[in-house]
Amino acid sequence: MFIPLAAQALLVAVVPGGLLVWNMHNGQQMELAQRDQERLEGFAATASEALGAGKPISRLIPELDQRDPRLGGRVQLVNADGTPIAGPTSTNPPRAERPVKLNGQTVALARIVRAPTLTDGDRSFLATQYLGIAVIIAGLFALLLAAAYEFARRWSKPQLELYRLSREIVHGDHDVEIEERGPAEVVATSRNLQRIASQFSRLETARRTWLVSIADELKRPTESLAKHLDSLAEVQHPISAELATGLEEDQRRLSQMAEDLSAVALADLGRLPVSFSQVDPRALIHNAIWGNAKRAEGQGVKLETSTLPQYTILVKWDGTRIEQLFGALIDNSLRYTPRNGRIVLGLESSRDAWRLIIDDSAPGVDVMLAQRLFEPFYRSSDNPEDSAAASGLGLATARAIVEAHHGRIEASRSPIGGLRVTVILPAEPPRA
Incomplete structure (x- = not known):
C-alpha cells in the first residue's frame, strides 16, 4: 500500500516541478530574445547614424564586438539582397533582424545569427532559481511521503488485523480477540x-x-x-x-x-495421561518383540533388533505408553511388510535423548508423503485389503505418545528398502 502511494507522491511532486522548470527556462529564453531585439534595434539605429557620418559599413561589426559583449560575435551585416558584408556567417535562420537605413533607404540588414552566451550573472540567477525549485520539490515530496505513510499505516492496520485473525484461525487458535477499529x-x-x-x-x-x-x-x-x-x-x-x-x-x-x-482423542484434547517412571528402553524393545513375535512368525516376517547398548539404561518415560508406541509401529510395519521381509528395531544415544529406530523392508513410501503417515485415518496404500485391515490410527497414536513425552517422530526411507520411523525422546521430561 505504501509503495504505490509513495510513487504517486513522487509523481505529484516531480511533474509540477518539471513544468515549473520548463516554464522558467522558456521565460528566460523569451527574455533573452527580447533583450536581443532591443539591442539589435539600438545597433541598427547607431549603424544608420554612422553611415550618415560617412563611416565605412565594414567597420561597424568590429566596433560592435568591442562595445557590446552581449551582441559581440553574434551580429551579421548583409546587403538588401542577402550578400554578407561583415560578421559571422550561419546557415540557421536569424534569431532577429533589423534594417539599417540611410536617407530613408535600406542599405543593409543587421541579423543576430548566434544564440546568446550566458554571463556569470545569468548562470548564478538560474542556479539560484533551480535550487529553489529543487528544494520546493523535495519539501513537497517529503510532505506527501509522510502523508502517504500515515495514510497507508492507518489503512493497513485493520487489514493486518484481519490477516492476523485469519492466520490464527487457520492454525487452530479459535479463541481470537478483535479490536473494533477501522472502516x-x-x-x-x-x-x-x-x-x-x-x-x-x-x-x-x-x-x-x-x-x-x-x-x-x-x-x-x-x-x-x-x-x-x-x-x-x-x-x-x-x-x-x-x-x-x-x-x-x-x-x-x-x-x-x-x-x-x-x-x-485424548491427545487432541491435551489430556493424554502419561505417568513417568524409570524404565529400561532395551527391556521395552524386547517386550515389544516378544509380544509381536507370534504374529510376525505367522506372517513369515523376521522381527529382530540391531544396535542395542550392552549396558542397562534408565530413562524417565511412561513404560506402558512406550510399549503401546512400539506396538503401533510394529503393527504398521507388519501390515505392509511382505512374507520373508524384515522388521528391525534399534536404539541409539543422542546427547540427552535416545533415538528409537524401526526399519522395515516393505515397499517404500514416497518421501513427500512421509509426514502425512502420522495424520489420523491416513492410509498410504490403495489396496482394499490393506485398507480393510488398517484403522489409520496406529501412527497417529505413535505421534500422540511421542508428543506427550516432549519428543518428535519422523518418517523416511529405510536402508533395507522400506520405511524408517525415527523416534527421538528426551531421557527425562523437561522440568517446568
Whole structure:
C-alpha cells in the first residue's frame, strides 16, 4: 500500500516541478530574445547614424564586438539582397533582424545569427532559481511521503488485523480477540471471522469429545468379547483352531483400535495421561518383540533388533505408553511388510535423548508423503485389503505418545528398502 502511494507522491511532486522548470527556462529564453531585439534595434539605429557620418559599413561589426559583449560575435551585416558584408556567417535562420537605413533607404540588414552566451550573472540567477525549485520539490515530496505513510499505516492496520485473525484461525487458535477499529466493512468482517472461529471451536470441541466417548464405548464391547471368547474356548465342543485364531485376531484389532482412538482423542484434547517412571528402553524393545513375535512368525516376517547398548539404561518415560508406541509401529510395519521381509528395531544415544529406530523392508513410501503417515485415518496404500485391515490410527497414536513425552517422530526411507520411523525422546521430561 505504501509503495504505490509513495510513487504517486513522487509523481505529484516531480511533474509540477518539471513544468515549473520548463516554464522558467522558456521565460528566460523569451527574455533573452527580447533583450536581443532591443539591442539589435539600438545597433541598427547607431549603424544608420554612422553611415550618415560617412563611416565605412565594414567597420561597424568590429566596433560592435568591442562595445557590446552581449551582441559581440553574434551580429551579421548583409546587403538588401542577402550578400554578407561583415560578421559571422550561419546557415540557421536569424534569431532577429533589423534594417539599417540611410536617407530613408535600406542599405543593409543587421541579423543576430548566434544564440546568446550566458554571463556569470545569468548562470548564478538560474542556479539560484533551480535550487529553489529543487528544494520546493523535495519539501513537497517529503510532505506527501509522510502523508502517504500515515495514510497507508492507518489503512493497513485493520487489514493486518484481519490477516492476523485469519492466520490464527487457520492454525487452530479459535479463541481470537478483535479490536473494533477501522472502516465499518473491516469491523464487520472481523466480527464474522470471530463468529466463524467460535463455531469452529464448538465443532472441534464436540468432535474431540465424541471421539473420546466413542473410544470409551468401543472398549466395553471389546473387553466383553474377549471374555466371551475365553468362555467359548472352555466348552466341551470347542470351535476349530482356525476360527478361534481369527476371532482372537479380530478382537485384538478391535481392542487396539479402541486404545488408539482413545489415545488420539485424548491427545487432541491435551489430556493424554502419561505417568513417568524409570524404565529400561532395551527391556521395552524386547517386550515389544516378544509380544509381536507370534504374529510376525505367522506372517513369515523376521522381527529382530540391531544396535542395542550392552549396558542397562534408565530413562524417565511412561513404560506402558512406550510399549503401546512400539506396538503401533510394529503393527504398521507388519501390515505392509511382505512374507520373508524384515522388521528391525534399534536404539541409539543422542546427547540427552535416545533415538528409537524401526526399519522395515516393505515397499517404500514416497518421501513427500512421509509426514502425512502420522495424520489420523491416513492410509498410504490403495489396496482394499490393506485398507480393510488398517484403522489409520496406529501412527497417529505413535505421534500422540511421542508428543506427550516432549519428543518428535519422523518418517523416511529405510536402508533395507522400506520405511524408517525415527523416534527421538528426551531421557527425562523437561522440568517446568
